[in-house]
Every structure is written in C-alpha cells, then in structure tokens.
Amino acid sequence: MDKWDPECRDKVEQFKHSNKDFLSNPLIKEFLADEEHYELFTEAVCSPCDEVQERINEKFKEFYFRIRFISYVSSTLYFHGINLDKKIRKHDQRFPLQLDQPINNESETTLKELIEYKENDSIDSGDVLDFISDPVLYKAIKSLTNNQQDILSLAYVKGLKDVEIAALLKKTQQAVSKSRKKALNTLKSILLKSDEEKEL
DNA sequence: GCACAACCCTATCCTGAAGG
C-alpha cells in the first residue's frame, strides 16, 4: 500500500526528473535503495522542513561512514594480501632454495614437490606466521586460537578450499567457514585499532 | 563453494557469598 498521495508522488517524479544526474550517482542510488532512506527522501521532497532535512542528513552521514569503513577495511586486507604476495615472490626469487630446483635435467618436478607428495599434506607444514613480516599483523595472528591459525594457514598458505580443510581437520565445511570468518574479523579489528592508535 | 541463522555445548573468567 502506498502511503503517499498522488500529488506527493508527482513531486517526487518531478524531482527525480530534474535531478537525474545526481540520482544516478551509485552512492545515492545505494542510499535510496534502503526503504527507510527512500521514505525520508520522499518526505523531504513532499514536505520539506528543517527537521526532515536534519534527519536525512544524519542518515546519509551514517550511511556514508559505513560505506567508507567497509571500503577501508576491504582495501586494507587487499593490500596486506598484495604486499604479502610480493614479499614471498621477492624472497623466493632472491633466495631460491635447493628444494625448489628440479630433481634432474629432464624433469620439472622439484624436490619440494616430491617431499610434499610423500608427506601427503601434513597439516603442520606451511604456518601462516612464517610469511608475515608486518609486526602488527604477526601479533594479531598470534592472538588467534590455534584452530583459527591452522585454518588460515591451510586456506591462504596452502590455498585449500573450506571443504578440503574440513576434511583434513575432521570438521564440517560450515565450521571451517565460521572459524575462518571469525579469524578474519578478529584480524580486521586489531589492524583497525592499530591504525587508529597510529593516527592519534 | 561459501555464508548465514539458529541453536547447542564447553571452557574460561569474573564476581559475590559463605565458611574456616
């Protein structure tokens, strides 16, 4: 049921028409996609007053902060990932291990691959902490439970899927997913807290 | 393949009361 009268709807349509460009902005679109925001917007167009203006401004501030916060966290994790990958590659390039050499001239198989194959995916190898040089991130990962560290290592060092990790740890996929998510959230909050402290 | 909701169990920590 529509609680707005036809005159109001006309006003809204008119506003939309004369502010096409503004309303096509993805941020504004996303903001108005929320039912509560759209109702406020309609109210502001139909019966403009300071109080409504104030409310919609507050809502937009909240919305904008949330968007920026999510974007910041995502990019922090993304760049941590990129930097980690760069460091690993640089390290591997600079210090090629004997184990990374092919076992003979005819074969591309390395000694490392051979050992890994024989050990049949030992859980203990490939600790995620071995790849961390950032002290804050290192400390953050250290603060996780052993189970969470194991899952992160298997997921991001060995590149295993949740189902594969679940099979290795004798748990369900959902339990692995939940623990991994929980671990990432813990890391996020620790990194954010650390950044905030730096800014002060 | 993954995430989420709902619910449950267990371990740990904190707090306040009771007893020696």
Place this chain on the structure above:
DNA sequence: CCTTCAGGATAGGGTTGTGC
C-alpha cells in the same frame, strides 16, 4: 583475610538447514 564454590557472562566451536 584467604579459600572455595556457585552462578552468570562471554567466547570459541560444533551441528543442521538453507539460500545465494
């Protein structure tokens, strides 16, 4: 005053069922 114990809060981790 110290120790012990019970009860509540919290966090980690488990499951099934379900949706994207």
